Amino acid sequence: MYQSIPLDKIRQKIDSLDDQIHDLLLERADLVMAISEEKKKAGIQIVQPAREARMIRRLMERHRGPLPEETIVRIWRELVSSVSLLQTGLSVVVYVPEDIPEYWDMARDYFGSVLPMQRADKQIHALNMVREGKLTFAVLPYPEISEANDDSWWHTVIDAVIQGEELSIIQRLPFGYKENFNFEQHPTLVISKSKFGPSDDDISLIGIKMNEDTSRSKLMEQIEKAGFTDSYLFGSSKYFMFTTHGYVLNDHEKLSKLKEMISDNGDVTSIGGYPTPTMYHDFSQKEE
Secondary structure, eight states: OOOOHHHHHHHHHHHHHHHHHHHHHHHHHHHHHHHHHHHHHHTOOSOOHHHHHHHHHHHHHHOOSSSOHHHHHHHHHHHHIIIIIHHTTOOEEEEOOTTOTHHHHHHHHHHOSSSOEEEESSHHHHHHHHHTTSOSEEEEEOOOTTOOOTTOHHHHHHHHHHTTOOOEEEEEESSEEETTOOTTSSOEEEEESSOOOOOSSEEEEEEEEEEEEEOHHHHHHHHHHTTOOSOEEEEEEEEEEEEEESOOOTTOHHHHHHHHHHTTTEEEEEEEEEEOOEEEOOGGGSOO
16 A cells, blocks of 8 residues: 555645534534524524525635535535524425426525425425425426416416515525526526525516506516616516516515506516526636
8 A cells, every 4th residue: 555654644634624624514503503593583584595695605706726616505505404494494395397307406406415305296286385384495497488377386476475475486596507507498496485685686576467468568668667677577468577687675666666557457566586696617727
């Protein structure tokens, strides 16, 4: 067996670092549990994707060296899930059609390896598990641009929110993507009774329910008149959803203006949003 004094010293240092990392993880877990207890006392929601996004962005800004950025994110997501989420009894349901198994993989990447997850074969079943309080999060497909299916899950979300139900889109998966990677292929959204909070760089989702069939072009004109100039419109007929950059809730000036414009013909409401996905850089390809 090859013996090397320099190699042995490096291994000893790695062993010492492993012990230090383990000690810090234990200390961090204790602090997270203390925070969770204080949140319970103060009535603050445990799940805060906005804060998690700010934390990840801060780590990405200081990151360097050969360790891939997505590895750092996976480590921190695992820490969040295995302590605060698991210990507070949270759980996940994922809609997984046979032809898109990636939905399960994206959910597992985000929620970690220990948080309980189960599959649903119908989108509405997954959503109803959250609405009924049986599970905490539902992972469902991102809508298609011209989706017209009357059974679309986000139609139900719009109806529920208009009626005053606490239901919100709080995150988008995948959480991050690599440079030059087509992350639009099979994105999903996370729905919960938790509230959508500001992360300083967000995409907001606005739901619209019209009283009668409305053309996409006509509705888009009204959206732009209200001041939303950076939007993508989803849906057709009576149910629509559009995206806009920034943190927009029902009291936002632009949204209030849009509500006033279509108040005689339908309802408009915020249905949540998500932090802008993180882009992972490939430092191995960068020039020194």
